[in-house]
Amino acid sequence: MARIAFILLTHKDPEGIIAQAERLTATGDYVAIHFDARAKPAHYAMLREALDDNPNVTFAKKRIKCGWGAWSLVAATLEAVKAAEEEFPRATHFYMLSGDCMQIKSAEYAHRFLDAEDVDYIESFDFHSSGWIKTGMKEDRLIYRHWFNERTQPKRFYFTYEVQKRFNLAREVPSDLQMMIGSQWWCLRRRTIEWVLDFIKDRPDVMRFFRTTWIPDETFFQTIVRHLVPENEIRTRTLTFLMFTDYGMPANFYNDHYDLLLSQDYLFARKISPEATELKARLGALWQEEGKDFAISNEGRELHRFLTARGRIGRRFAPRFWEAEATLGRERTLILVICKKWHVAKRLLAELRKRSHVPALDYVFNEMGPLPDLGGIETSQEKRNRHRRALMRMLFDYHKADRMVLCVDPASLPVIKDFVSDRCQTRLLEIECHFSDDYLTGHAQRVGLAGENTPPHVLEKILPTIRADLAHESEQIRDAEFENYALLREGGDLEDNARALAHALDIPSDMAQELAELDYIFRD
Structure with a gap:
């Protein structure tokens, strides 16, 4: 021994x-x-x-x-x-x-x-x-x-x-x-x-x-x-x-x-x-x-980083000086679908692609999903974020489109602000979801704040902080008072949700009504 x-x-x-x-x-x-x-x-x-x-x-x-x-x-x-x-x-x-x-x-x-x-x-x-x-x-x-x-x-x-x-x-x-x-x-x-x-x-x-x-x-x-x-x-x-x-x-x-x-x-x-x-x-x-x-459970470092970072919200990827005058184009429309539950936004875009020819992209600035070959700018998240306007211009050109839909995580407020400040027309659709304790526990495990063996009483302490953090992300977006903003609520009135979809996605009212009636979209 x-x-x-x-x-x-x-x-x-x-x-x-x-x-x-x-x-x-x-x-x-x-x-x-x-x-x-x-x-x-x-x-x-x-x-x-x-x-x-x-x-x-x-x-x-x-x-x-x-x-x-x-x-x-x-x-x-x-x-x-x-x-x-x-x-x-x-x-x-x-x-x-x-x-x-x-x-x-x-x-x-x-x-x-x-x-x-x-x-x-x-x-x-x-x-x-x-x-x-x-x-x-x-x-x-x-x-x-x-x-x-x-x-x-x-x-x-x-x-x-x-x-x-x-x-x-x-x-x-x-x-x-x-x-x-x-x-x-x-x-x-x-x-x-x-x-x-x-x-x-x-x-x-x-x-x-x-x-x-x-x-x-x-x-x-x-x-x-x-x-x-x-x-x-x-x-x-x-x-x-x-x-x-x-x-x-x-x-x-x-x-x-x-x-x-x-x-x-x-x-x-x-x-x-x-x-x-x-x-x-x-x-x-x-x-x-x-x-x-x-x-x-080994979540110590991630948990420490998460808790000590509260209150210090800043921009990680500010635009470079040579990007300051770059624009997606006045004639183009970028629609941002903002949702913390990525599977919900992805399901909505999948249904939209079935009913429309508008290019609809998932979380290209939050995960390494597949993109066409754009000369290397698409090969890492760091490059995508650093040159995001250039990336979106290339995607508009690649799809030969003047309208595009893009999923964004609510935590990516700098990305949202950057596109809203562009000369193109930017529309925002925020999807408000319910967060159960089971979902927040899974979220904590996915981002490294907890492990499979994290004791329940430790989770009880961090779940309120995570819930408050998600609410804070949403509040920041609403406090910004963006123009062309619409809100889709889980469990909300069908007519209100249909109007939000029609306004933000610029789609016919009957298509918006179909999307609003899809129950499975919000299912965890």
Whole structure:
């Protein structure tokens, strides 16, 4: 059975570290602690006094003064790894943690999970091609030497960096290494740890190189493990659940996140807010539970993105300057059928195509439905949205038509506004549908806000938010007070619905009456 040696990098909160170490070792696992040499000596003394008698706890023999982005973080990790490898010969896995991490599964589950596959878990993406680095310095992290810390000595950091660039003092990356990058929160097998420790003894050139790279905790283990371990024995993921805000900072978890955390496909999570005392207590008790089942739905990141985005409505694809004067043509009419239930709008257009020769297209800006070859502009949603007026002009020309019907999702308000502002005549038909809890649950699963195993009480919390969000989309459309707007209501008066269809689609009243009487259109 798996036995885990936790590599615990810490710099504060000695009481929390003591509690964490006692919890993790209570189930037969091990803990190796590196406590930052910059921290208060009294805090370190408190740790040693509380934990020295615990045979499953050890401390790094050498303490390092750590700084963000510097080699010191890797050096501190290696000191704790060496201590764990030496002191705990029965440890089968080495798991990197911080003081802000807590378990979101039981030890029983974690051991069973690690026993299931003989692999290492570490994010390890190609440094140059993966796009893992979103902003800031990229290749320059490696090819220039960084002796100073950007945060504590910014003038020296940037002075030496600019001097190297000016005098072309770039260096070569070790030729036999493919540089990789990823999260520092890994879980490695004992054999892999032994290989890594042997490697750093045998390759002083690689150690010299990494000591002066910038943010090496994202590249050192990621590169060396990929160099030493066969690809089929690496799972390129972390077992620690973490999310980032729009500003690139780790998101905190609070008391009401307990159920969400347990349903994620991870063993630990960071960061747990210091104020989340109830969450810490519940997660602390979880590690020693036996026989507990976990329903994995894995919707955490999508749900977080959805909930934190409320109130920040903006245009994703604004028209480019060269499109500002583009037009579909004054002589053309574009009819937008706006409906959240895509199957309802598609059924209506299918019936319209049976009765009319007007080209009627489904959600071409919301899904990759088939379109004729238009020179490549139709090959991705990004291109379709970025050049939407050009795309529609081509479709009008392709169909040799001066009138066209198009389905649009209510969330695509920028698309609707863009076409309404065009010189062509734009007509709008909004279809108002009923949303049952079953439908909203299915919608949440389709967009990744919930999974098949999401607990009912979690759904009860998010369904009102989703319902309000759909209502808000409709309100925005009505608040815009578009001209040539008509509303078709599910369960509405047949005569009112027929008039709305006739007005918006510009079709004879008898055809509109036929469409209004089709019961199956609204069926889920």
